[in-house]
Amino acid sequence: MSRITITGTGVVSPAGWGVPALREFLAAGKPVEPEFLERTTAGGEVVRTPIAKVPALTDRSLLPKSPRLRRASSVGKFSAAAVLEALGQEKFDSVVRGELRLGVICSMMNGCVNYSNRFYGEVLADPKVASPILFPETVYNAPASHISAVTNSTAPNDTIIGDGAEFFIALDLAAEWLGRGDCDAVVIVAPEEADWLSAEALGYYDSRMLAAEGAAAVLLERDGDGPxxxxxxxxxxxxxxxxxxxxxxxxxxxxxxxxxxxxxxxxxxxxxxxxxxxxxxxxxxxxxxxxxxxxxxxxxxxxxxxxxxxxxxxxxxxxxxxxxxxxxxxxxxxxxxxx
The missing domain is CATH 3.40.47.10 (Thiolase/Chalcone synthase)
Known part of the structure; x- marks a missing residue:
């Protein structure tokens, strides 16, 4: 009986870009220093909400080279970077050449909120100037679409929406795809980006909750060399x-x-x-x-x-x-x- 193994991981988090940055951060055991998102209400009040943001990207080699990512918002870029790290350059190139059938599953809760906010804000303010270039980035399946496009993958692609435990449903779905032979490997990526609305909404659960952003990717294969x-x-x-x-x-x-x-x-x-x-x-x-x-x-x-x-x-x-x-x-x- 074949085993489902984890042959690669990638992560973008408030700790930094990459698994080594996460490892070092967790070993230190010190909570992240929050930044603040600001918005001004109709009454002129400035609302400041603490949030754990991903540090700015300084090494462009951590992102796949693709014109598809030029207009992507943070959630799409976080996804692409995490997937590239999980695959590694050799497997990434193998998928692009069609030698490795890569299934893609994106699991998220909040999704593509920054461009949604911007696009619908433009629509409400003046529909004539709303940018149609932004609209494709407002839908939930945009990050998964980018991953398949950047890797030239034609294997199954799915986006599942749920709460903070949805990732485990994605694991089960990936195991099902691999068991049926639908693909040679499956990458699961779970991304979220910073947004004032979701950050403030978490505060309604409890004011001590610190909203964060980032993405993590895991590569699963049958009988691979990994846990x-x-x-x-x-x-x-x-x-x-x-x-x-x-x-x-x-x-x-x-x-x-x-x-x-x-x-x-x-x-x-x-x-x-x-x-x-x-x-x-x-x-x-x-x-x-x-x-x-x-x-x-x-x-x-x-x-x-x-x-x-x-x-x-x-x-x-x-x-x-x-x-x-x-x-x-x-x-x-x-x-x-x-x-």
């Missing part, structure tokens, strides 16, 4: 179990985790929201990336996953578990095993 995706149990929907604590307990019982595994959890520092994951008695090593990097919505669980894979590859653990308690749909998780 194994050992288990991705079906997520527990709040439609079936509305109590988050009980929903998480059901998921946890299906994960079958070793006692000394590394747990990369989804806690963000807000007790009410962390309660479900806090309810598990755990004495093994534990990392909470959202406490340090902020809440990047659909990208956060993927960043957790990349951190777990990197820990396995660095020899910090033989097994890792990644979990996330979604905001409105359900909970999800997976178990990874070092090769």
């Amino acid at each position: 194994q995706l050992l288990a991705v149990p079906d997520g527990v929907s709040y439609a079936l179990e509305p109590d988050r604590g009980k929903a998480f307990a059901r998921l946890w019982s299906e994960l079958d985790v070793d006692a000394d595994a590394l747990w990369v959890d989804g806690r963000n520092g807000v007790p009410r929201l962390d309660a479900a994951e806090e309810s598990v008695h755990w004495s093994g090593p534990r990392v909470s990336t959202r406490k340090l990097l902020g809440e990047a919505m659909g990208a956060s669980a993927a960043i957790q996953f990349v951190a777990a894979v990197d820990a396995l590859e660095q020899g910090a653990a033989d097994q890792a578990v990644v979990t996330s308690v979604g905001g409105n749909q359900g909970v999800g998780g997976c178990v990874l095993q070092r090769r």
